[in-house]
Amino acid sequence: MSVKGNSVNIKDSPELSGKVSGKASGAYHHGDLRATAIAAGMTRIADMAHPDLGLRALARELGVSATALYRHFPNKDALLDALALEALNRLGISQSEAAQAASDVREGFVDVGVTYVQWSVENPALVRLIYDRVGKVDLETDDPSEMGEAFLQLRKGITALMPDTMSGEQRTVAALHAWSLVHGLAMLILDGQVEYDPQMVRKVVESAEFGSKNSG
Amino acid sequence: MSVKGNSVNIKDSPELSGKVSGKASGAYHHGDLRATAIAAGMTRIADMAHPDLGLRALARELGVSATALYRHFPNKDALLDALALEALNRLGISQSEAAQAASDVREGFVDVGVTYVQWSVENPALVRLIYDRVGKVDLETDDPSEMGEAFLQLRKGITALMPDTMSGEQRTVAALHAWSLVHGLAMLILDGQVEYDPQMVRKVVESAEFGSKNSG
DNA sequence: TCCACATGTTTATGCTGTTAACATGAGCGT
DNA sequence: ACGCTCATGTTAACAGCATAAACATGTGGA
Numbered sequence A, B: 001m002s003v004k005g006n007s008v009n010i011k012d013s014p015e016l017s018g019k020v021s022g023k024a025s026g027a028y029h030h031g032d033l034r035a036t037a038i039a040a041g042m043t044r045i046a047d048m049a050h051p052d053l054g055l056r057a058l059a060r061e062l063g064v065s066a067t068a069l070y071r072h073f074p075n076k077d078a079l080l081d082a083l084a085l086e087a088l089n090r091l092g093i094s095q096s097e098a099a100q101a102a103s104d105v106r107e108g109f110v111d112v113g114v115t116y117v118q119w120s121v122e123n124p125a126l127v128r129l130i131y132d133r134v135g136k137v138d139l140e141t142d143d144p145s146e147m148g149e150a151f152l153q154l155r156k157g158i159t160a161l162m163p164d165t166m167s168g169e170q171r172t173v174a175a176l177h178a179w180s181l182v183h184g185l186a187m188l189i190l191d192g193q194v195e196y197d198p199q200m201v202r203k204v205v206e207s208a209e210f211g212s213k214n215s216g
Numbered sequence C: 001t002c003c004a005c006a007t008g009t010t011t012a013t014g015c016t017g018t019t020a021a022c023a024t025g026a027g028c029g030t
Numbered sequence D: 001a002c003g004c005t006c007a008t009g010t011t012a013a014c015a016g017c018a019t020a021a022a023c024a025t026g027t028g029g030a
Helices: A033-046 A055-062 A066-071 A076-101 A105-122 A124-134 A145-160 A168-190 A198-206 B033-046 B055-062 B066-071 B076-101 B105-122 B124-134 B145-160 B168-190 B198-206
Strands: none
Touching: A033 A055, A033 A066, A033 A076, A033 A124, A055 A066, A076 A105, A076 A124, A076 A145, A105 A124, A105 A168, A105 A198, A124 A145, A124 A168, A145 A168, A168 A198, A168 B168, A168 B198, A198 B168, B033 B055, B033 B066, B033 B076, B033 B124, B055 B066, B076 B105, B076 B124, B076 B145, B105 B124, B105 B168, B105 B198, B124 B145, B124 B168, B145 B168, B168 B198
8 A cells, every 4th residue: 555665554563543642551661662653753743844853852752761762763863764754655655646546648747746746735844854864865874775766766757757759868857847846846835935826836837848738 | 246235244344354263362352243153154054965053163163152142143043044144145146147147038047047056056055044044034033024135036036037928927937937947956956866967957947938939 | 481682761971052140341421 | 531331252050952871671482
């Protein structure tokens, strides 16, 4: 059901149905702190404009000492990476849903683009988290493979939407144009420079014409 | 020479020619700590990928106690706002230079767009700082007028580049498209998702055709 | 049953922004 | 030229942060 096998599956973990705070009645061990921490971190960050997660605050919410998290994540960055990966998977799901729902290729492109912006507006901190983190992974000790693959899929999805009448370079340029357009639009909205107007967003995305101008 | 009167004019402040660290020979008072702090903060941030400025580190570099900065800025955010404003002015200068250097209108649009991306790549932390800060200013006690005006000028500059054969809404859509395109492209490069290739950047910007398709 | 190891806790360190109380000296009015 | 005032600097202290080290617990396998 998940895009890859990466999505954090809460239902797989025991004693975690609904309640997030507090461990199971007086148990010394928590059960599945890693998954719980990620889940709580996601809901915590999801309501923010900018991702700002404190280990102590999170641990407090989970009814656990701050240092307990270090048994599951080497440091704060690793936790944020896990959250970013989960966020990226959610974005990917949203994207592929939009792609499948559309019939026409041209319409599909517009819908996917609009969905990208919409999802970003609805999950501002998650988008920021994704792009904040993905750039830092490469050279560190972290394993970039998961994040990298998820991103690769996003890119391939975009490129696949380009009309196949194009040459290789044309497709590259068009895909980059499309991605930049929706990403930039989303960012400008998140940063408060452009007010979110769904109709306007659609018009802007539609104004990108990649060789298929005669289809509208 | 500055876009508005907002640019921090270092030369106006006394005893500050070249050297940044250390106050004037044993003087208890610094001279012009505010301007020095902004200047040092700019050069300090300019070399970073993400803006990360510590008050204590900055104060140390200036040979001054950390709390001294509180005589000139109510808090850290206010200092960052001042830096963001300075950064925005520099971007504005770069933009208007590019606009004036171009002859053709169409060529001017492309050049300005390419310059936007190039400046962003050369000053990653400053772009981030600008867009991080500008969204937070509105509702706070800070005075949004300066930053707002500088941004208004950026927007007007973009809109002015659109062909005047367009209707009002067409112009709005086209301007938003243009801004989103270059902003998104710049951000994707900064976040490491797209490698910086000046020729590719130009091609992508050129692939935006706003009614003037017959000029290429 | 018992031991080992994963997973929790408490304690401590050095960083951060920020406040409060105190010190200094430049500049103005007399 | 004297002295007051105020802007601008200082040090000390606090709360919160990420993180490391040492210790405690209880679960699962031999």
